[in-house]
Amino acid sequence: MTNNDWFSKFSTSLSSMAGKPATFVIAVALVVVWAISGPMFHFSDTWQLVINTSTTIVTFLMVFLIQNTQNRDTAAMQIKLDELIRALDGAHNALLDLEELNEKELTRFRRRYEQLAEDARNALRSGGVDTDSPFIDESDDDDEGSRRDNDSARRHTKRP
Template structure:
């Protein structure tokens, strides 16, 4: 785990540094210096190759560093969302760990929540409220059976 830890710290630090305004200004300055130096090198193929190679290498390496940071951030956010779902009374525990489902199952949940959203909008248009938590589907999860829908205090 130590090997992974140093890379996580390195990628997080470098990703943070790369996202700072000063880093952008340095990158712009390097491009400006390169462009200004064009006449000195007679806009040669080598002069063009320097910027092309440099940007390709930096981009290639940054993709992996940023992806590593994003994967960890996404995993942490999913765990936090799972904890919120788990901790809320009336929340559907069947929604925990949704990111691990296949596209077909995700589509089924998405369609159900789109339907709930449309029903809530219709209720609002007709003067009702949209503040309950109905069951997703009785067959979706044994965890939801027997639970009463939560009513918000609004």
């Protein structure tokens, strides 16, 4: 077992335990015990330092453990979504690795899909259907591409 495998299993287990109600109850109990012990220690600086240091250390370590688990979960989810896109007939394979694009490219795709959603809602309001796989144009500024998409949407809109 490599160090990465060990750390992955450890972080997954610890993250899972940290999210359980019993862990929360234990944390609350520790804070209550600390608060109750205040009068015994005359609410001293050392007494306050114990809770401050403890919570800082736990928070610091948990950030890395949870981030490791989140990174692996996100990567696995991206692979699953990529497989669904790849396997679906009519899906746009250009969407397979969107997470690798820069912000400008993502914004262009997002605008196009927001427009498709708006068109679909309008089609539903008009008594049409919203099931279509229109052409995705490379440029959201291309009027001809938008016209093709709208024409395609109209052709595929079924009226009762």
